Amino acid sequence: MDKNRARRIRQRRNRKIAYGSLLLAALLTIGILYSFANSKKSKDSDSKEIIAETKDKDEDLDKALVSARLGKTNLSGLTVKEAKDTIEERFQWGMTVTDGTESVVIDDVISGQLKEVLEKLSETPADRPQDYQLDYPLIKEAFEKQAEVLAKRWNKDGVSSEVEAFDPKTGVYSYTKEQNGRVLNQEKLVSQLLDAAEAENFQAEITAEFTPQVPERTQAQAKEQYKVIGTFTTKTTTNKNRNQNISLAVQAINGMILKPGEEFSFNNTTGNRTKEKGYRPAGAYRNGVLIEEPGGGVCQVSTTLYHAIIEGGFKTTERNSHSFAPSYVEKGQDAMVSFDGYAGPDLKFVNTGSASVVLRASLEGTTLKISVVGIPVLEDGVKVVIRSEKVKDSDPLPVTYEENTALPYGTEKVVDKGTLGGYYKSYRLLEKGGTVIKEEPLHNSSYKSKPEVIQRNTTLKPEETVPETPEESESSSVPAKDQGETHEAEEIGPGVTGPGNS
Template structure:
C-alpha cells in the first residue's frame, strides 16, 4: 500500500505544479531556434529529423524537396516530346510550417503532456506529412506554355485565284491539347499514383478541333466580284519609287481571305514601313507640303480598295481622309493611311468568306476586286456621289532663303482646300429608294510658296555674310505633289 500513497502524492504534486508550469510554458517562445535539437523519433515525410538541429533539419528537408521537384517530366504532345521538371510545372513544398511543429514536439505544454509526448516518441515515433502540391490553375498555365507550340490548329477551307475562277483549298482538322483533362490527369497521377522516385512520362489528352469554315462555305463564293474599282497613276522614271510602292501594297493585300465576322486592318498587312519590307521613298503629305517618306503612294492603294469595298457594300469600320485633296479619287472617296493613327479597317459582315484581289498594271492602273457570296438581288444597285460643300482658294506666299544665291527662285505649288460629302444612293429596279450620308471630309488649303534666294545680296536681304559674288544664273524649280 506504500507505493499507492507515493503515487498519489506524486500525482497531487503534479496537479499543483500544472498551473505554474503552464504559465511558464506560455511565456516561452514556441518558435524553434536554429541550434535547438529536435527530439528523437520524429520524421517529416520520409526524412528522419530526430536528433538534428532546426537548421540541419531544414536543410535536409529542402534537399528532399529539391530532389522531388527536380524529377524529370516528359510530356507527349501530338507525337512531340517536351522535357520539363515538376518544379517548372509548379510543384512545391506547401506546408513549411510543419518543421516548426516537429521542432516543438515534446517541448511545450505542461509536465504531463511533455511526459506523454516523450513516451509516444520512444514507443511509436512521430511522422509528419511532407506536403508537395500544385495549384491547378498554375499547372494549367504551365502546360499551356509548354504545349501550345505543338498544337495543330484546325485550318479553314480557303480560296486561291487561278485566273479562271477559284481553286478551293480544303479545310483540315486540328489536334490540340485538352488542358482541363490533361491538368486533372497529371495532377491525380503525381498526387496519388507516383512513387516519388521515378521520372514521369505523361501523355497529354488530345482532342480533335474542327475548322469553322469548310469547302461548302467556300463554294458560295462567286467568280463575279461583288465590288470592283480601278484608279490610275502616271508612269515614267520620275515616278518609279511611287509606283513600286503601289505595286508592293497591291501584292501585300492581294489574296487575303476574310472569314465572316473577321476584321481586316490594312496597316497590319503593310507594316513595317522599311526598305527591307519593299518600301521606297516617295512623295507624301507632311505638314501642309509634300516630302519623301518610305511608302509614299500607298494611299492610292487603300483608296482604291475602299471604293471597291463600297461597291461590294462591305462594312467599313475605320476610314480617314487625307490632310489635303488627292487627284485619283473623288473628294470624300479617299482613304488615307498614316502611322498608327490612320488606317482602313473593314469587317466581313456576310455569310461566307470574302477574297481580296489586288491587280497592279505597269501601264498605270491598280484594281481591287472583292469576291464573296453576293446575296443582293439583281434589281439592287448602289451609286456614290461626292458633293462639294465649300472651296478655299490657294493663297500665295514669298519666303526669303539666305542659303540660296540672289536670283534663285523655287516655286512650290499649293493645294486648294475643300469640304465635301460622300453620299450613298441605293436603287431598287432602277428607282432611288434611299440616300445616305456616309461622311463629310475636310481638306486643308496649302499656299503656293515662292522661295527667293538672298545669299550674296545686301545685309538687309541676307541673314548670312557675303563670301563671294554669285555668278549663278537665275534658276527656277517647281515641285508638284504626286500623292
C-alpha cells in the first residue's frame, strides 16, 4: 500500500517537471519570435529611411543651384551634378613648363581643394548661395617648391675656357671654347604659374625664363691668363747614358695635360724604365751599392719637377727621399722614384686648381728645365719656396781601405771623401713682398752616410815591382777609369733601390 502511494507521488512530480519544461520552452520561443519581428520591423524602417534619404539626395542633385560660383566659374542654374561635371572639366590639371628643349608637367596643386568644394556642393542645399575660392597663397607655396626643383634640373654653370692640348713639336697650345651657363628665374616662373592658375588656365604651357651666366674666362682671356706658374732648373752631367735616360723621361712628361682634380703619377707617366724602351744603363744605388742599370738618372727629372710643382702652389700626395743625398739639389729637397712595372716609390700631386695645367719639360745640353703652365692658383704677388734644415747627423761609417799596388809603397790616396748622412726637415714658405706670411711643415728626409774610401799600397815594395809590359801598362789604366765613373755617379747623386733610379 505504501509502495503504490509513493510511486503515484513520483509520477505526479515528474509530470509537473515535464509540463514546466514545456511551458518554459514555449515562452522562450515566443520571446525570440517577438524580438525577431521587432528587429525586422526596425530594419525595414531603417531601410525605408535610407531609401528616403537617398531619394532626397538624388532629388537635390537634380535641383538647380540658385547661386553658386567657384572662382571665376559661374555654376548658378546648374544642377549639382552638372556643376561637378563643369568643375572637373574646367579645372582639369595639365599645366607644363618648358625650358625650350623639354617640357615638364607641374604637379597638381589644386586637386585637394577641388575635392573639398565638390563635397560641399553635395552637402549644401541647392537654394543656398555658395561662393568658393581656391587658396592661392597655398598654391603659390607649392609652385615655389617646384620652381626650386626645376632650377636644380635646368641650371647650368658657365664653363670657362682652359688649355686642352699642347704640341711639343710646334709649341702651340690649344684652348677649349667657353660655354655660357644659365640660371632659372624662379620668381618669374612662380609668377607665370600663379597668373595662369588665377585665370583658371590649368592647361597652360609656360616657357621658363633664364638669366645667362657668363663664364669666368673666355677663350681669348685664357690665352692671356695662362702663364708659367712654377719652374725649376738643374744641371746634368755629360754622361751620355744618363742624359739619354733623362731625355726619355722628359719626352714622356712634356705636354702632359692635367685636368682639375686629376692626380699626376711620375711612374705611370714614364712607365717602366727598361732597355726595351730605350733606357740605358747608368749609375744607380741599390741597397746602398752602386750599380749600372737602365733608367739611372731619371730621379733628377722627378726632383726638378717636384720643385716646379711646389713653386706652382700645389702640394704633393707622394714624395720620397733618396738613401744618399744627391748633389744636384739641396739636401732635403729631392724626390726619388723607382718602378718595376707594378709598384715603387713615386712622385704624385693633384691639380687642385680650377683649370687644366700643362707640364713642360726640356733638356738642352746639360740644362734640365721643367715648368708648370696654368692659371695662377696663388694670390697675386705670393710665391712659394722650400726651406730645409738639418735636424741631426747620421752615424759616421769607418774608412774603407782598398789595396792599389800601383801606388808607391807605404802611401795612401783618398779616392772618395765620403759623405755624412743626416736627418732633415723641410718647410713650405709662402712669401709676399719679401716677407714670410705663412710657414708649414712640408716633409722629412733621411740620408745614409757613405764611408771615406782610401787606396793604399801596403803589400808591394819598390824592389819587388816587376817591369810592366805595354799591354799590362794599358790594362792598368782600367781601374782609374772605373774610379772616374764611380766618382761621376757619386757626384750626380744616384738614387736607391730598383730600376729607374738616378
